[in-house]
């Protein structure tokens with residue numbers, strides 16, 4: 001578990017990165033809704049969770065007693081042979097800018113590397129500068145552009161990629177869900 005500070009109240013928060021379970025999906029869908037992501041919805045996350053051994057689905061759980069919701073963010077990724085594809089990552093607006101997105105992504109990359117991933121790829125809206133900064137900070141670079149890839153609103157996607165062999169090991173000291181404590 002790692003400590004951070006609530007931007008809203010200044011309270012100390014402990015965050016742990018955990019595997020997502022079925023019980024988390026209502027909150028995950030609520031975060032998806034406020035994050036303007038392409039909507040997967042409960043069924044799609046549930047199917048992903050049930051049917052795939054090669055998925056990495058994580059949540060960031062906080063311990064603030066003052067909040068009814070316990071999940072501050074989540075990430076969903078899948079391994080196709082030695083290629084990791086990051087599908088969705090989102091953090092509740094009030095918890096952004098405190099390193100949670102980076103912790104979720106870095107934990108996913110660490111786990112994918114352990115499972116033999118050689119590269120990681122994702123698409124991101126061309127106008128989503130915050131997400132692009134997060135990905136760049138974790139080692140992704142832009143390798144292509146997909147014209148009009150997104151709908152509602154229509155927008156190009158940037159294709160971003162990283163090669164695990166080029167990546168120096170970085171982590172943020174969050175306790176991981178796979179038994180390791182990053183250091």
Ligand SMILES: CC(C)(COP(=O)(O)OP(=O)(O)OC[C@H]1O[C@@H](n2cnc3c(N)ncnc32)[C@H](O)[C@@H]1OP(=O)(O)O)[C@@H](O)C(=O)NCCC(=O)NCCS
Pocket residue numbers: 004035036037087088089090091092095096097098099100101102103124128130131133134
């Ligand atoms: C993209 C997203 C997941 C980033 O999450 P986040 O938790 O805010 O990400 P981080 O906190 O790790 O990084 C954001 C900023 O906080 C800063 N930061 C990191 N750790 C910090 C800490 N401990 N204290 C203060 N600031 C910190 C980072 O330097 C970064 O700043 P920068 O963007 O100016 O470089 C979030 O903005 C989001 O949910 N967006 C909507 C959904 C979305 O677009 N998802 C991506 C497409 S699928």
